[in-house]
Amino acid sequence: MKRTVISSSNAYASKRSRLDIEHDFEQYHSLNKKYYPRPITRTGANQFNNKSRAKPMEIVEKLQKKQKTSFENVSTVMHWFRNDLRLYDNVGLYKSVALFQQLRQKNAKAKLYAVYVINEDDWRAHMDSGWKLMFIMGALKNLQQSLAELHIPLLLWEFHTPKSTLSNSKEFVEFFKEKCMNVSSGTGTIITANIEYQTDELYRDIRLLENEDHRLQLKYYHDSCIVTPGLITTDRGTNYSVFTPWYKKWVLYVNNYKKSTSEICHLHIIEPLKYNETFELKPFQYSLPDEFLQYIPKSKWCLPDVSEEAALSRLKDFLGTKSSKYNNEKDMLYLGGTSGLSVYITTGRISTRLIVNQAFQSCNGQIMSKALKDNSSTQNFIKEVAWRDFYRHCMCNWPYTSMGMPYRLDTLDIKWENNPVAFEKWCTGNTGIPIVDAIMRKLLYTGYINNRSRMITASFLSKNLLIDWRWGERWFMKHLIDGDSSSNVGGWGFCSSTGIDAQPYFRVFNMDIQAKKYDPQMIFVKQWVPELISSENKRPENYPKPLVDLKHSRERALKVYKDAM
Ligand SMILES: Cc1cc2nc3c(=O)[nH]c(=O)nc-3n(C[C@H](O)[C@H](O)[C@H](O)COP(=O)(O)OP(=O)(O)OC[C@H]3O[C@@H](n4cnc5c(N)ncnc54)[C@H](O)[C@@H]3O)c2cc1C
Structure with a gap:
C-alpha cells in the first residue's frame, strides 16, 4: 500500500495550517474488499434490470x-x-x-x-x-x-x-x-x-x-x-431515466398536494409536550476516533453551526437575499451564490419539504414556469432540490448504482488510463490546471465546493485524465461535508457520461472556457493557488506544469469513450 504525505506549503495554505496528511490513495481505487469481498458483477447488475433479482x-x-x-x-x-x-x-x-x-x-x-x-x-x-x-x-x-x-x-x-x-x-x-x-x-x-x-x-x-x-x-x-420513490413512472409504468419529463411529473405531484398558496408540501410537526417523566441527561461518552479526522486540516476545524435553528436561518437568509439572483450567481466560483444547505439536508437537519414550502412563497403560486427556460431563480432553486429526489428515485430503481456500478453498464468497457500519479495530483490540487487545482485545494481545506466546481473537476478526472470516475466519487465522499451517495454517484455519472441522464460522452468541459466564464478575474483561482498571484501571464517556477494537454486529452477521451459505447 502506497502512502503519500500531502504537504501543502504554499503561502495561503501555510497561513492557515500545513496540511500534512499521510494519505493512502489506493483506498480510492476499488471497493473495500474487507466489506465487499464479492462485489456485484455486470451480470448481477443486469439481474435487477431483467427482474430476476428483486430490488x-x-x-x-x-x-x-x-x-x-x-x-x-x-x-x-x-x-x-x-x-x-x-x-x-x-x-x-x-x-x-x-x-x-x-x-x-x-x-x-x-x-x-x-x-x-x-x-x-x-x-x-x-x-x-x-x-x-x-x-x-x-x-x-x-x-x-x-x-x-x-x-x-x-x-x-x-x-x-x-x-x-x-x-x-x-x-x-x-x-x-x-x-x-x-x-x-x-x-x-x-x-x-x-x-x-x-x-x-x-x-x-x-x-x-x-x-x-x-x-x-x-x-x-x-x-x-x-415525492416518494416509486410514485413517478412514465405513462407505460416504466421508470424515468431522463430528468426533464420526470421533473414535470414531479411538479404535478407536488401541485396535487398543494394546500394553500403558502403550503405546497405537508409538514409533520410534533406537539411540544412532555412525553415522559423527567430524566437525568447524561452527556454521550462516544468520541470520534482519530482515524476519521485524519484528513481534516486541524486549524480549519470550523464547522457550520449544527443546530436546526441554524439551518432555518440559513434558508431564510438565502431566500431573503440570494435566491432571486440564483440563476446568475449559482455557478460563480468566487461567490457564495447558492444556499449552502447541503450539509443540513444530507444529515437531515432540515427537510426538503420545508425548503420547498418556503421557496414556493416567492414563486407566485407556480413552482415551475410553463416553459422550463423561463423558470425564475427561485423556481430553478426548487428544480435543483428536485434533482436530489430524482437521484434517490434512480438509486431505488437501479440499485446496483449504490453498489459501485455505473447506471450505463456498457461504460464498464471504457479503457481507463487510471494513472495513480495523475490521480494523486488531481486529489491534492497539483495538476497544473489552475481552475482544477483551486477547486481541489478548496475541497481539501473546507470540505465544500459548489456544483459547478464538482462538475469541472469530475469532467477533468474522467475525461481529460481518463481515470475511472469511481476513484473520484470515492475521494469526494471521503472529503465532502455533504457527501451523499445518491447525489454523488448521480453527479459523477452525469459528468463522466456513465450515469443516468448523463452528458453525451463528447461533451468535455474546456477548462479555459470554464475558468473565463465562472472566475473571469481569477479571484477564486488566486485565492487557492497563491503561486499565481504575481505571475502575470508567465507560469511560475513553483507551480507544476500541466499534467495533460487539454486539446490532446480531449481527443483521446473522445476516442476511448467512442470505442466503448
Ligand atoms: C460530481 C458531483 C458530485 C456531487 N456530490 C454531492 C454529494 O455528495 N452530496 C450532495 O448533497 N450533493 C452532491 N452534488 C450535487 C450538488 O453539487 C450539491 O448538492 C450542491 O453543490 C450543494 O450546495 P448547496 O446546498 O449550496 O446547493 P444549492 O444550489 O443551494 O441547492 C440546494 C439543494 O438542492 C440539492 N441539489 C442541488 N443541486 C443538485 C444536484 N445537481 N444533484 C442533486 N441535488 C442537488 C442539494 O440538496 C442542495 O443542498 C454533486 C454534484 C456533482 C456534479
Missing part, C-alpha cells in the same frame, strides 16, 4: 405490508434516527409520537425513546468524511438537548465487532434486538425509522423486518424525498 426497496415494501401494528405487551416506542437528525417535519418521529400516544391510552407506563446507532464499519465502508461525521456528532448532542426538553431520552448505541461487520449483517440484527429488549425489559417495542435508500441500508432494514421475534415491530417511513 431491495420492493422487498422492504412487501415485507412492510405484512406487518400489523399490535399494542399487546408493548411498553416502548422508539424512533431510530439516521440521516434525519431533526425534530421539525420528521415523518418517522411524528409517527412514533402518534403511536406512543395511542399506546399510552392502553398502557399508562409506556415510554417514548429515541436512538442513534453508531457502526464505524459502515462509515469506513461508505467512506464518510471526517467533516460530515463531526457535524453529525455535534448535531446529535444538539438533538439530545432538544429531545430532552420534550422529555424524550436520546440513546446512543455503539455496534462493534472484532471482525469488520456492516449493519446489514445477522450480528447487527442480534445486537439491535438485544439492545431494544434491554430498554423495554423484554416486552414489546415499536421502532419507527425513516428509510435510507442506499442498498446496504435497505438490506439492513430487510434483515430486521425478517427477524422473527414478534416483540420487535419495525415501521419504516418515506421521509427524505418530497
Whole structure:
C-alpha cells in the first residue's frame, strides 16, 4: 500500500495550517474488499434490470405490508434516527409520537425513546468524511438537548465487532434486538425509522423486518424525498431515466398536494409536550476516533453551526437575499451564490419539504414556469432540490448504482488510463490546471465546493485524465461535508457520461472556457493557488506544469469513450 504525505506549503495554505496528511490513495481505487469481498458483477447488475433479482426497496415494501401494528405487551416506542437528525417535519418521529400516544391510552407506563446507532464499519465502508461525521456528532448532542426538553431520552448505541461487520449483517440484527429488549425489559417495542435508500441500508432494514421475534415491530417511513420513490413512472409504468419529463411529473405531484398558496408540501410537526417523566441527561461518552479526522486540516476545524435553528436561518437568509439572483450567481466560483444547505439536508437537519414550502412563497403560486427556460431563480432553486429526489428515485430503481456500478453498464468497457500519479495530483490540487487545482485545494481545506466546481473537476478526472470516475466519487465522499451517495454517484455519472441522464460522452468541459466564464478575474483561482498571484501571464517556477494537454486529452477521451459505447 502506497502512502503519500500531502504537504501543502504554499503561502495561503501555510497561513492557515500545513496540511500534512499521510494519505493512502489506493483506498480510492476499488471497493473495500474487507466489506465487499464479492462485489456485484455486470451480470448481477443486469439481474435487477431483467427482474430476476428483486430490488431491495420492493422487498422492504412487501415485507412492510405484512406487518400489523399490535399494542399487546408493548411498553416502548422508539424512533431510530439516521440521516434525519431533526425534530421539525420528521415523518418517522411524528409517527412514533402518534403511536406512543395511542399506546399510552392502553398502557399508562409506556415510554417514548429515541436512538442513534453508531457502526464505524459502515462509515469506513461508505467512506464518510471526517467533516460530515463531526457535524453529525455535534448535531446529535444538539438533538439530545432538544429531545430532552420534550422529555424524550436520546440513546446512543455503539455496534462493534472484532471482525469488520456492516449493519446489514445477522450480528447487527442480534445486537439491535438485544439492545431494544434491554430498554423495554423484554416486552414489546415499536421502532419507527425513516428509510435510507442506499442498498446496504435497505438490506439492513430487510434483515430486521425478517427477524422473527414478534416483540420487535419495525415501521419504516418515506421521509427524505418530497415525492416518494416509486410514485413517478412514465405513462407505460416504466421508470424515468431522463430528468426533464420526470421533473414535470414531479411538479404535478407536488401541485396535487398543494394546500394553500403558502403550503405546497405537508409538514409533520410534533406537539411540544412532555412525553415522559423527567430524566437525568447524561452527556454521550462516544468520541470520534482519530482515524476519521485524519484528513481534516486541524486549524480549519470550523464547522457550520449544527443546530436546526441554524439551518432555518440559513434558508431564510438565502431566500431573503440570494435566491432571486440564483440563476446568475449559482455557478460563480468566487461567490457564495447558492444556499449552502447541503450539509443540513444530507444529515437531515432540515427537510426538503420545508425548503420547498418556503421557496414556493416567492414563486407566485407556480413552482415551475410553463416553459422550463423561463423558470425564475427561485423556481430553478426548487428544480435543483428536485434533482436530489430524482437521484434517490434512480438509486431505488437501479440499485446496483449504490453498489459501485455505473447506471450505463456498457461504460464498464471504457479503457481507463487510471494513472495513480495523475490521480494523486488531481486529489491534492497539483495538476497544473489552475481552475482544477483551486477547486481541489478548496475541497481539501473546507470540505465544500459548489456544483459547478464538482462538475469541472469530475469532467477533468474522467475525461481529460481518463481515470475511472469511481476513484473520484470515492475521494469526494471521503472529503465532502455533504457527501451523499445518491447525489454523488448521480453527479459523477452525469459528468463522466456513465450515469443516468448523463452528458453525451463528447461533451468535455474546456477548462479555459470554464475558468473565463465562472472566475473571469481569477479571484477564486488566486485565492487557492497563491503561486499565481504575481505571475502575470508567465507560469511560475513553483507551480507544476500541466499534467495533460487539454486539446490532446480531449481527443483521446473522445476516442476511448467512442470505442466503448
Ligand atoms: C460530481 C458531483 C458530485 C456531487 N456530490 C454531492 C454529494 O455528495 N452530496 C450532495 O448533497 N450533493 C452532491 N452534488 C450535487 C450538488 O453539487 C450539491 O448538492 C450542491 O453543490 C450543494 O450546495 P448547496 O446546498 O449550496 O446547493 P444549492 O444550489 O443551494 O441547492 C440546494 C439543494 O438542492 C440539492 N441539489 C442541488 N443541486 C443538485 C444536484 N445537481 N444533484 C442533486 N441535488 C442537488 C442539494 O440538496 C442542495 O443542498 C454533486 C454534484 C456533482 C456534479
